[in-house]
Amino acid sequence: MKVAVIGTGYVGVTTAVSLAMNGHEVLGIDLVKAKVDQLRMGKSPIYEPGLEAALAAMLAQGTLNFTTDIADAQDAEILFVCVGTPESADGTADLSYLQGAVADIAKLQQASPRSRVIVIKSTVPVGTGDRIAEQLRDFKGVHVASNPEFLREGSALQDALQPSRIVVGTDHPDAAAALEQLYEGVAAPRVATTRANAELIKYASNAFLATRISFMNELARLCAALGTDIVTVAQGMGLDSRIGPEFLRAGVGYGGSCFPKDTIALLQLARHHGIPLTILEQVREVNATQPAWFLGQLQKRLGELRGKTIAVLGLAFKPDTDDIREAPALKVLDALQRAEAHVTAYDPIAMPAVRALFPRVHYTATAAEAFQGAHAALLITEWKECVRLDWQEVKAAMAAPVLFDGRNAWPAKELKEAGFDYTGVGRS
Ligand SMILES: NC(=O)c1ccc[n+]([C@@H]2O[C@H](COP(=O)([O-])OP(=O)(O)OC[C@H]3O[C@@H](n4cnc5c(N)ncnc54)[C@H](O)[C@@H]3O)[C@@H](O)[C@H]2O)c1
Structure with missing residues (x-):
């Protein structure tokens, strides 16, 4: 499948590499040009066992690319959102990067409309996915799913390739089917639920x-x-x-x-x-x-x-x-x-x-x-x-x-x- 990953930090770069290893065509997108340049040269911005070798192999194979411009994701059927959700001054999750990514998705959708699944992998408070779905409501064929990430730093690639479970929260059968197709062949228990339950599963874990x-x-x-x-x-x-x-x-x-x-x-x-x-x-x-x-x-x-x-x-x-x-x-x-x-x-x-x-x-x-x-x-x-x-x-x-x-x-x-x-x- 054609997939784009927005945000290529710890989770994003690991997600992008593991999806490419599973046979998908992946475009990683980040705002930071230096990071993208480094990734294009096969240099991982983070230290994780096995990640840099796998990154280089996928780049050489031509199924993984990186860009700073979301317009390059015009063909993507699935857009993963992996941007940071850091702690804000009052302890709540700072969703400003997430909102930035959603604005970028809206721009992409205006320029290159098509049916897409927006998959929120970032850890976000309960209700965030529903609010994003509301924001993107006017785009026909666009569905929002929550698919929280459970990788452990230090064994991130291994965990992404062999996850303990795949939790998918969505209210639309097309989104559920697209994610089932994406993860076909990944042997892990599935939890199919609502976006809110999926979001809480991550925090509760x-x-x-x-x-x-x-x-x-x-x-x-x-x-x-x-x-x-x-x-x-x-x-x-x-x-x-x-x-x-x-x-x-x-x-x-x-x-x-x-x-x-x-x-x-x-x-x-x-x-x-x-x-x-x-x-x-x-x-x-x-x-x-x-x-x-x-x-x-x-x-x-x-x-x-x-x-x-x-x-x-x-x-x-x-x-x-x-x-x-x-x-x-x-x-x-x-x-x-x-x-x-x-x-x-x-x-x-x-x-x-x-x-x-x-x-x-x-x-x-x-x-x-x-x-x-x-x-x-x-x-x-x-x-x-x-x-x-x-x-x-x-x-x-x-x-x-x-x-x-x-x-x-x-x-x-x-x-x-x-x-x-x-x-x-x-x-x-
Ligand atoms: N690090 C972990 O072990 C881990 C594990 C599970 C879940 N998570 C969750 O995953 C999310 C990402 O965490 P991380 O550690 O990978 O964060 P990170 O800070 O390492 O990476 C986030 C990346 O997103 C980029 N970015 C921000 N806005 C963007 C935009 N609009 N377009 C493109 N790129 C954009 C940043 O430049 C950065 O490279 C967080 O919600 C975190 O809680 C992290």
Whole structure:
């Protein structure tokens, strides 16, 4: 099918590449010319495993192209909207990019009228799809569907090619049929529903995942006080098929471009309807205070942080991405600098972006180098190369062998046996 994808950020570029890989003819559209130029040359604007190679292959095959001009999408039967919906000042979703995209679609439709399905992939508040359908009502044969995206950064392409589910919300059989044809051959459970239900499924999924994380983080604080072990507790809980093992890992808190903004947007939506989501309020509160709780443990162990050298391993909000939006590492760096610690830091991909925000931090060329002269080292993002280390070398490099594992990913038992002073998040 002929498809256009409006907005080629994390979701858009992944959607465009995966649809091309599934045999469709895809045009990616973005406002930012530099991004489009880069994409045309086969350079991905984001770091995602496998994405750049797949992008280059699809460009070479000639089934994927990029443009800044929506007029080039005149033949597109399906238009995906993948623009950002960031948090606005009051916490609600900022829909200005979305409105810009809808205005562009209206322009395209005026210049090149044809029947089309407009698919909203951006995460948008309940009712947005219905409002867009209303705005486009006068265009004959134009139908609006909601098809939220559930990809995880770090495995985005894989997730787009093999999604956990395909949720399609629409009130028109033509739109449902077009999306069924588009996703033919993709083995995933389908949920066919209304636009509003589809929109809420996305917010509810992210809010629930955030809830699991904050629940475990708060429980980890209790474990730290009781001398019990959150990793063992999580293992025991996860074996219950009603609970399952995913998203039970305690740590320094969640970040990224989705959970923080989507939880506040859902809270605002609920408040607007007079239904306060009190559990979700607490989920955000626990997450907001988790880095400070973690650093409080460090302070208890080291005393005054002023003048001490602290190594921070991992800066992206999670491994295998260069995304630092709302990354817990930013809060940790900020607090350490306020405490006048001397900070060294390492991340395989995200250092340039973090350097722009924290120029006084000393960034190292390897993970091992970050430990040099450190009075304590903190694991904030569990990149493989920040976890698999030569621990003898690390011990020799550090001023004191104090490890604070913010992701419970370092080999605790082995490290204690090797003479490290190891503290995890809620580990006995
Ligand atoms: N990043 C994720 O992991 C993820 C996962 C699931 C859902 N989502 C949702 O998907 C949406 C997009 O997220 P993202 O992280 O890809 O955003 P992003 O900021 O990385 O990318 C958005 C892109 O849209 C472009 N854009 C804005 N207005 C445009 C217009 N009128 N025409 C063409 N291009 C335009 C921007 O230039 C930018 O390149 C958001 O609603 C987000 O909540 C994101």
